[in-house]
Amino acid sequence: MTTETPATTPKANFIRTIIAQDIEQGRFASRVHTRFPPEPNGYLHIGHAKSICLNFGLAEEFSGKCNLRFDDTNPAKESEEYVASIIRDVAWLGFDALQPLYASDYFEQFYQCALQLIRQGQAYVCHLSGEETRRYRGTLTEPGQPSPYRERTVDENLALFDDMKQGKFAEGECVLRAKIDMASPNLNLRDPIMYRISYAPHHRTGTTWCIYPMYDYAHGLEDSIEGITHSICTLEFEDHRPLYDWFLDTLGVHHPQQIEFARLNLTTTLMSKRKLLKLVEEGHVSGWDDPRMPTIAGLRRRGYTPAAIRRFAEEIGVAKSNSTVEFGQLEFCLREDLNRHARRVMVVLNPVKLVITNYPENQVEWLDADNNPENPDDGKRQIPFCREVYIERDDFMEVPTKGYHRLSPGKELRLKHAYYVLCEHVAKDAAGNITEIHCTYDPASRGGWTDDGRKVKGTAHWVSAAHAVRLDVRLYDHLFTQDDPENVAAGGDFTANLNPNSLCVVQALGEPELATPEQGRAYQFLRHGYFCADPDTAPGQPVFNRTVGLKSSWKG
Ligand code: ATP
Ligand code: MG
Numbered sequence: 032m033t034t035e036t037p038a039t040t041p042k043a044n045f046i047r048t049i050i051a052q053d054i055e056q057g058r059f060a061s062r063v064h065t066r067f068p069p070e071p072n073g074y075l076h077i078g079h080a081k082s083i084c085l086n087f088g089l090a091e092e093f094s095g096k097c098n099l100r101f102d103d104t105n106p107a108k109e110s111e112e113y114v115a116s117i118i119r120d121v122a123w124l125g126f127d128a129l130q131p132l133y134a135s136d137y138f139e140q141f142y143q144c145a146l147q148l149i150r151q152g153q154a155y156v157c158h159l160s161g162e163e164t165r166r167y168r169g170t171l172t173e174p175g176q177p178s179p180y181r182e183r184t185v186d187e188n189l190a191l192f193d194d195m196k197q198g199k200f201a202e203g204e205c206v207l208r209a210k211i212d213m214a215s216p217n218l219n220l221r222d223p224i225m226y227r228i229s230y231a232p233h234h235r236t237g238t239t240w241c242i243y244p245m246y247d248y249a250h251g252l253e254d255s256i257e258g259i260t261h262s263i264c265t266l267e268f269e270d271h272r273p274l275y276d277w278f279l280d281t282l283g284v285h286h287p288q289q290i291e292f293a294r295l296n297l298t299t300t301l302m303s304k305r306k307l308l309k310l311v312e313e314g315h316v317s318g319w320d321d322p323r324m325p326t327i328a329g330l331r332r333r334g335y336t337p338a339a340i341r342r343f344a345e346e347i348g349v350a351k352s353n354s355t356v357e358f359g360q361l362e363f364c365l366r367e368d369l370n371r372h373a374r375r376v377m378v379v380l381n382p383v384k385l386v387i388t389n390y391p392e393n394q395v396e397w398l399d400a401d402n403n404p405e406n407p408d409d410g411k412r413q414i415p416f417c418r419e420v421y422i423e424r425d426d427f428m429e430v431p432t433k434g435y436h437r438l439s440p441g442k443e444l445r446l447k448h449a450y451y452v453l454c455e456h457v458a459k460d461a462a463g464n465i466t467e468i469h470c471t472y473d474p475a476s477r478g479g480w481t482d483d484g485r486k487v488k489g490t491a492h493w494v495s496a497a498h499a500v501r502l503d504v505r506l507y508d509h510l511f512t513q514d515d516p517e518n519v520a521a522g523g524d525f526t527a528n529l530n531p532n533s534l535c536v537v538q539a540l541g542e543p544e545l546a547t548p549e550q551g552r553a554y555q556f557l558r559h560g561y562f563c564a565d566p567d568t569a570p571g572q573p574v575f576n577r578t579v580g581l582k583s584s585w586k587g
Pocket of ligand 1: 067070071077078079081082102265293296302303304
């Protein structure tokens, strides 16, 4: 499979503009250092791919660096399985995932910084319950009330924080809070929680710690420790930026620029690890890499290419306001790539037998076929032709409707790469179903054309009955029936909008070479779309996934 990215000129966008200005003004010594910071609490999805392409792409473009950093500060939900899947996905997209970094490696530094804030009188241990904390926080229209623990002395706070660290309190009994401003119009600044207690073992640090930093506190410090220059995140964090800035300024450490952009939303799918986890856990899909999932693992299994995803990320660009992108736009980028690389083969999904009555019995001809007419370098292969072949049932109509140009009694059809056949007769079973179509062929039409100016409008794919290989073919549709799976009609429960027909398995007949498909290779089944072998393929039992159909409904 190819990983090359088609040359696309980077489009101007506001993030590029900010970075270019910073370089020009010598900010951060004109360095560019970005990061992609997933929490390893699930598999990555196509929204993450956007962020990966953006962060690694900017680093490449400005000759800087991009860190893959695991934001692993929440032990209860994280695991090594997720870490491994994320490394694999980032590498598969074509970016450097060789030296991932871990927020958990900075736990001691986070702790030392917390001590500094306590000593500066800017953090305190608070014993309010979760419910009380919410009540004291106030609302958008009412200022908050100071916690009764807000004025504890530095010594008291140091001792209590030490007790928290030593495991002397139960989970939820107390927290460490930053002392900022309970009347701030920005609720995030009303003494946010910095540390909480958790006895869940951490996948890397085990039980060394029982206090864990909260996202807003840890995240900026992670960026600062790594010398990040531009910390790019999604719009929900715009309101958190003053807090990001407050922590770093108050600690007096390196202070990256946080920049927010609109997250990717795609029609007919969901973009949240938590919700995707629900689909996996409740068995609505076969796993995180189910080919219907919008996860990178699912897309890979479905036959998406890194080049297509990178191109998509570039084409959708970055914006300052949220919107939803049509799934069709992703498919458009995919087809553009697959069309260049896919090997063309013939597969019949709904077969009916066609007998060529004037073709010698037991004769086999090996006919030339292009592997990819888009790319002559891919060469040709030889496909077997015999007296009996299979065609699609749809390519025959006993009583043709107006404009039907395929096979019907007395009419001719071109068999791709082979001959013209003329329909003489149909055989039926007792119930009236067509069992065989009897034709004659014109030996002069070898290769699928003649010099006599004869017009044969329809062309069909086919497979030789004697050589056909049985394939399980999985045809997919969108996982959800609604553009927005969380729309109100379902009462917010997206599982009510699952598409019951998102997977359809058919037994098909294909060219001999499909008996041993190459994993990772893209195929075009003529007239049916792009396919790839599924890892469920076993010896003698090839299984294919339809990656995407041939036709685009996207009107971009
Ligand atoms: P989820 O809700 O799916 O768990 P998250 O934002 O909590 O997503 P993180 O693991 O924290 O997931 O995300 C890592 C990075 O990916 C963050 O910088 C985040 O902004 C970015 N990201 C996540 N979802 C999207 C999306 N839909 N579009 C663009 N970027 C995204
Ligand atoms: Mg998250």
